[in-house]
Amino acid sequence: xxxxxxxxxxxxxxxxxxxxxxxxxxxxxxxxxxxxxxxxxxxxxxxxxxxxxxxxxxxxxxxxxxxxxxxxxxxxxxxxxxxxxxxxxxxxxxxxxx
Amino acid sequence: xxxxxxxxxxxxxxxxxxxxxxxxxxxxxxxxxxxxxxxxxxxxxxxxxxxxxxxxxxxxxxxxxxxxxxxxxxxxxxxxxxxxxxxxxxxxxxxxxxxxxxxxxxxxxxxxxxxxxxxxx
Numbered sequence: 073x074x075x076x077x078x079x080x081x082x083x084x085x086x087x088x089x090x091x092x093x094x095x096x097x098x099x100x101x102x103x104x105x106x107x108x109x110x111x112x113x114x115x116x117x118x119x120x121x122x123x124x125x126x127x128x129x130x131x132x133x134x135x136x137x138x139x140x141x142x143x144x145x146x147x148x149x150x151x152x153x154x155x156x157x158x159x160x161x162x163x164x165x166x167x168x169x170x
Numbered sequence: 171x172x173x174x175x176x177x178x179x180x181x182x183x184x185x186x187x188x189x190x191x192x193x194x195x196x197x198x199x200x201x202x203x204x205x206x207x208x209x210x211x212x213x214x215x216x217x218x219x220x221x222x223x224x225x226x227x228x229x230x231x232x233x234x235x236x237x238x239x240x241x242x243x244x245x246x247x248x249x250x251x252x253x254x255x256x257x258x259x260x261x262x263x264x265x266x267x268x269x270x271x272x273x274x275x276x277x278x279x280x281x282x283x284x285x286x287x288x289x290x291x
Contacts, residue, residue, distance in 0.1 A: 082214070083215050137185075139223035
């Protein structure tokens with residue numbers, strides 16, 4: 073299944089709550105959640121740990137808007153809006169961690 | 171101006187994900203027009219507002235980050251960044267759009283205590 077998170081990791085627990093539940097599948101980080109996938113942030117270790125069992129994507133336009141286009145953690149994939157749609161199609165279910 | 175007050179704008183939200191950062195800037199500019207003593211504090215996710223290299227074409231949203239560079243034209247020159255918040259986010263002063271004063275949490279708290287008016291964003 074696809075998990076979608078849109079909150080920054082250090083001031084909101086949505087991503088951590090998601091990672092606590094999600095055993096496998098895919099996670100798409102959008103809006104302020106893209107900061108979780110930037111090098112050197114304090115949530116990086118937790119995201120890397122999750123990447124061992126879950127495929128992580130970020131929405132590239134949201135990363136670029138925040139000036140973080142050159143800071144993506146290696147191993148995180150980027151998607152554009154078409155890629156976002158494709159993820160929702162290729163997965164049977166989606167959970168948005170609002 | 172006889173009645174100058176110390177205003178602090180406390181910015182704690184990342185840009186674009188919510189409207190807070192943009193709204194704060196709007197009110198800062200209004201306040202500056204009334205010749206008040208204006209300070210901007212950036213803490214927690216608010217530090218992200220000052221990140222260099224923001225390119226918002228892809229999200230079809232106005233890139234308001236150049237406005238931070240224009241603040242000195244309005245005599246808004248007191249910009250304070252919380253050191254711990256910056257470092258937790260993998261950022262350094264070189265990553266920021268404008269020159270800032272970097273403060274410890276204790277210093278930031280003390281500065282907040284000295285204000286006449288605190289506006290929270």
